[in-house]
Structure formats: structure tokens, C-alpha cells
Amino acid sequence: MLTIERLSHSFRTGQDETPVLHELSFRVEQGEMVALLGSSGSGKSTLLNLMAGLMKPTRGSILIAGQAIDKMNENRLAEFRRTHIGFIFQSYELIQHLTVRENVELPLVFQSVASQERKQKALALLHKVGIGDKAEMFPSQLSGGQQQRVSIARSLITNPAIVFADEPTGNLDTKTEKEIIDLLIDLNKNSGITFVIVTHEHEVASRTERILQLRDGYLLENSDQAGEAG
Numbered sequence: 026m027l028t029i030e031r032l033s034h035s036f037r038t039g040q041d042e043t044p045v046l047h048e049l050s051f052r053v054e055q056g057e058m059v060a061l062l063g064s065s066g067s068g069k070s071t072l073l074n075l076m077a078g079l080m081k082p083t084r085g086s087i088l089i090a091g092q093a094i095d096k097m098n099e100n101r102l103a104e105f106r107r108t109h110i111g112f113i114f115q116s117y118e119l120i121q122h123l124t125v126r127e128n129v130e131l132p133l134v135f136q137s138v139a140s141q142e143r144k145q146k147a148l149a150l151l152h153k154v155g156i157g158d159k160a161e162m163f164p165s166q167l168s169g170g171q172q173q174r175v176s177i178a179r180s181l182i183t184n185p186a187i188v189f190a191d192e193p194t195g196n197l198d199t200k201t202e203k204e205i206i207d208l209l210i211d212l213n214k215n216s217g218i219t220f221v222i223v224t225h226e227h228e229v230a231s232r233t234e235r236i237l238q239l240r241d242g243y244l245l246e247n248s249d250q251a252g253e254a255g
């Protein structure tokens with residue numbers, strides 16, 4: 026599903042080059058749920074931006090669903106992102122003047138899907154993430170955990186090959202964090218959705234099947250959590 030091969034990245038500022046990621050190689054299989062764990066400055070955001078096609082790597086390659094995204098031109102990449110990749114953000118990134126349902130439908134508006142079909146899909150997903158009754162409310166009327174559920178529903182509406190979640194519970198209290206991770210695990214187990222969850226929290230990472238640990242731009246661990254996953 027996701028194959029990273031000898032991926033390196035450096036930022037250039039003037040004459041200086043700052044290496045941030047060093048020859049990372051790993052795979053995430055279809056239906057896996059993987060945590061990308063690392064402390065602040067370890068390179069998580071850089072790696073996420075590269076995997077999401079928002080930046081080009083200095084060296085190495087990134088394949089998603091068999092396609093080398095580092096080789097695509099801007100238009101192709103934008104289209105690929107819209108149709109193959111889902112995103113969940115720490116701060117939800119919902120549009121405040123649209124209803125919950127309209128927020129979830131939005132990625133399909135860009136794909137010119139007919140309104141009735143959009144509505145149907147959005148409502149089905151809102152039910153799936155446990156907030157079917159909130160469809161006609163506005164984001165500001167929802168709790169943080171509920172807003173994150175909206176953002177999860179929105180990330181899934183295009184049937185993406187893979188979903189990247191960037192600190193998805195970073196703004197939530199411990200109880201709500203657990204509920205959101207439970208939901209992601211449920212979606213992974215029951216719907217086979219592939220997730221990569223970026224986090225600096227061991228508690229979050231420990232609930233996934235596998236942890237990829239970054240330290241100072243190096244991949245430390247590529248460990249199965251067989252006991253945890255059961």
C-alpha cells in the first residue's frame with residue numbers, strides 16, 4: 026500500500042543544508058494500522074508532508090497503491106491526493122459555516138458527484154462514526170471529539186487507499202482520546218482502512234499494530250506489537 030525506499034530529506038537555507046530524514050525504508054501493508062512515533066523535531070511532520078505529496082523528497086521514493094508520487098507533476102499529484110489519500114488533522118480543519126454533513130460531502134463536491142449521492146454517502150459515514158444525529162448541526166455546536174468524528178468521516182468519503190492522521194487526538198482529553206482511537210481501530214478492523222497515525226504519545230502508538238519510531242530523522246524501530254494486536 027505504502028512503500029518508502031531510502032527516503033532522505035534536507036532543508037536548504039541559503040548555503041546551509043539541514044538533513045532532517047536519513048535513508049528511511051519501510052512498508053505499510055493494505056489494512057494495517059501503524060503509528061509513526063517521535064518526539065518534537067524528530068521529523069514526523071516532514072515525513073508526513075512527503076508521504077502526502079506536499080513536498081518532494083531530496084532522495085528516495087514514495088509509492089502509494091503502486092504509484093510513485095515523488096515522480097508525479099503537480100496536477101497529477103493534486104488529483105491523486107484528492108482520490109487516494111485521506112487526511113485527519115489535530116485541529117479538525119472543518120469549515121465553520123457549513124453543516125457537519127456538508128463538511129463531510131466536500132471532497133465529493135470537488136469530484137462533481139451528484140448532490141443526492143453525496144448526501145447519502147455522508148449520512149452513512151456519519152452514522153458509522155457515531156454522530157448520525159448531528160448531520161444538520163454546525164461544527165461549533167459539537168464537542169472536540171465529535172468534531173474529530175466529522176473529520177474522520179470526511180477523510181473516508183472518497184474511499185481513500187490510505188488515511189494519514191496527524192496527531193488526531195492532540196486537542197482531546199484522555200477519555201475522548203481513547204474513544205477516537207477506539208473508533209479508528211474499529212474502522213481499521215471492520216472496514217479494512219489503512220491508517221498511518223502520527224503521534225508523539227506512546228499511549229496512542231501502543232494501541233496500533235505496529236510502531237515506526239523516528240529519532241533525529243532515523244527510523245529506530247519497526248516493531249510488531251503482536252501481544253497488543255491480539
Ligand SMILES: Nc1ncnc2c1ncn2[C@@H]1O[C@H](COP(=O)(O)OP(=O)(O)OP(=O)(O)O)[C@@H](O)[C@H]1O
Nearest residue numbers: 036043045063064065066067068069070071072225
Ligand atoms: N522548512 C524548514 N526549513 C528548515 N528546517 C526545517 C523546516 N521544516 C522543518 N525543519 C527542521 O526539521 C526538523 C524536523 O522537523 P519536523 O517538523 O519534521 O519535526 P516533528 O517531529 O514533526 O516535530 P513536532 O512534533 O514538533 O511537529 C527540525 O529540526 C526542524 O527544525
